[in-house]
Amino acid sequence: MNTKEKRLPMLRYKQNTISPRKKSVRSPEALANYPRGLYQKAFHRVLSQATVGRLDLQIGEGIHSYGDLESKEAVSLRILDERFFKHAVLHGDIGFGEAYVESLWDTDDLLAVLDWFLKNGDSNPTFAQGAARSIVVGGLNFLDRIGHSFRRNTKEGSLRNISYHYDISNDLYRLMLDPTMAYSSGKYSEGVSDLQVAQEKKYETICRKMALKPDLELLEVGSGWGGFALYAARHYGCKVTTVTISRQQYEYTRELIQAEGMEDRINVVLQDYRDIQGTYDRIVSIEMVEALGLEYHDTFFKKMDSLLRPRGIMLIQCITFPESSYENYVRSIDWIAKHIFPGSLLLSQFEVMKSLKRVTDLNIYSIESLGLSYAKTLNAWARRFNANLDRVRELGFDETFIRLWNYYLAYCEVGFANRYINDVHIVFSRSQNTELPDG
16 A cells, blocks of 8 residues: 555553653662652552562562562562552552553563563453452552543544554554555464464355355445455455444545456445444444444444344454453543553453344354454554564654553553453354354
8 A cells, every 4th residue: 555644643542651860860879779759669569469480570679579489480570660669569560561661670571570460460461450469569650541532432432432542553564564464353263373374264154254244235334444345245256345433444444445446346435334324134343343342232232133134144353351340340441441441341242232222122142262362462462563673763753652652562462361351252143043153
């Protein structure tokens, strides 16, 4: 694609989120007497409850170990700035991530550090949540919740939220994603190690689960960069209408359709899902529903129900959160929602079923887990991103953004690898639909 991009500024990450010091911010001498002071002691108290694996906390010239002290292997975290403690303690997992982005702490193995924190807590991959949480830790996150409340997914809000993440640079995503530009989990299985193969296996799985065949009318809600629409039209001969509210994804997909000579099979529309008209034989949405927010679940499913023909089939690929913690999750905000996907909320299968019962005539016919595949997908994206850092910098992205992006990818990979969050295919239809496939 040769579309000239109007790139938005680096996800607009608010640098200097952490208050500057009046003096030097990297003074090992200032940290020599750890744990001292309220915030260092609170941090020490929380980490002292860890029991799984060993974390070596390097502060100045000293090392303080936590967890299983008999473990021969340890992950290492280096404190570079004493402001880390205050921000991590007062702002929990959000502060922990912000402190990494702003280089208040560092590590040679970010995945291992986040994995250690997740294994020693009940929820997020930091000490801010779960059994180790105290009243002090994360005590100021209500300020972030207030900010998050202004990111509701109204039509105007959805446009802002989607643009914030997806319109930063097609060229950046091209460096990270596979050639089909799939920005969702692939499907890895035995013998599959290549990212593009895993993505195409995912496309094929979706097509088979929806029993696609020539000339069926397929609606895709959330175009991405057009990879699935092109696959479905090319391999199954169906007629695809694909809808997005991302301007850059729309332009990219439109050019892709023209370049592939598929204008007679694929129509891309710049449109909110609430404004879609007509009816369709099949509906697919691949990791778009996380952008809805819980208050809009009924709106979405009621709309999809009205768009799906009587013998239609719908498949949604979505990221889900543990049911046991979902109520707390809905009331809170995490680092991802603040800095990567504003307005986002992972799904609960129970909440989906409640929406179906309230506003639709649809039933769930199958659910398949892709969570471990997502961990591998994220790892592949991270490797591609870091292999192209020189080109990332040429696009105008600075070191703060690079740390932000690496934290995002590692944070998510650890969640999927530990089976804390999941990614699923859910197939929906109405009762007595004999067009549903057996598998």
